[in-house]
Amino acid sequence: MDDNLSWFLYGPRDAKLQSLPVPEIKDPNDVIIKIAYVGVCGSDVHFWQHGGINKKVNPENPLVLGHEASGIIHAIGTGVTSVQVGDKVAIEPGFPCRRCKFCKSGTYNLCGNMKFAAVPPDTHGTLTKYYCAPEDFVYKIPDEIGLMEAVLMEPLSVAVHSVRLAEIAPEQTVVITGSGTVGVLCGLVATVFGAERVIMVDISREKLSFAGEFLDHETFLIKQDESIEESSARLLSTMGIADAADAVIEASGAEGPVQMGIYVLKPGGSYVQTGVGKPKAHIPILALSQKELRVRGCFRYGPGDYELALKLLGRPGIHLSSLVSSITPFEDAPQAWERTGRGEGVKNLIQVMQD
16 A cells, blocks of 8 residues: 555644555444545635634644545445445545434534544544545445546535525525535525525626526626625615525625625525634624524534435536636645635645546
């Protein structure tokens, strides 16, 4: 087996390519995956720029980054039956304890003992040559789906979870604030769930242009020289939404779009906060209360989300490869973090395994 080179983060903009011990199968239900691609998301950028989000990386205990990953099964435990050596797989990168009240009640994403990839202080991520995971948290990818597309299973599962929380129903009008990878995928899933209109909102013309072309949805540009109240009113008037939106999925994490989402919803509408932003954002609490909105937070994904994402990935006409904007060699991984931090592209990948 090759050396298990991995990208360790020591602190802000301080990463080193070093070797981890090659993982060994210690549980009969574990598998070892040879990583092919790792996607870069906003949390990776936060870690690269600031050394972490809530918990910071300790320079004396560096952390391997990465959580969006695909690869090929390299070895399996004696109890594994769902995958074989050589299978292409996507990885669900969070392993719950399976014993707490949240796990037993079917909300394992809220498990307090979750071991999620690339979370301090000591749960290493997937930006490594070889990675060990439980059998039931890897998903075999059909032959017609490539390993690049398989990386998008992780953000697609976030989108599935968001849309399920919003309880999207046929003939509804849905507004999605934020047109990055997760926002675009939320638009895709909302359409599959039967939404009649999906309106993508952003401050970036470039992102809206891509979202509109990829999804064939309506788009709305937030002007930076007008207030959020003015932007909200303009959205409702220019889009001809007489009774306001049925549901909002907020996928940017920015304070302005959070406020807009509450303003454009109809009374009794559904609001889901998917984007991660400031810990203490200001929200229009009076409008939220008077409308009696149904507000949900969204944290990663839960039971059934990955399975549904895999079914969507295999549907005719759904080609997520066009979301991939760049592929950076493993040895140059920091360039992918910088590129994403500058807002370039939709989904930037790091290629770990050479073809």
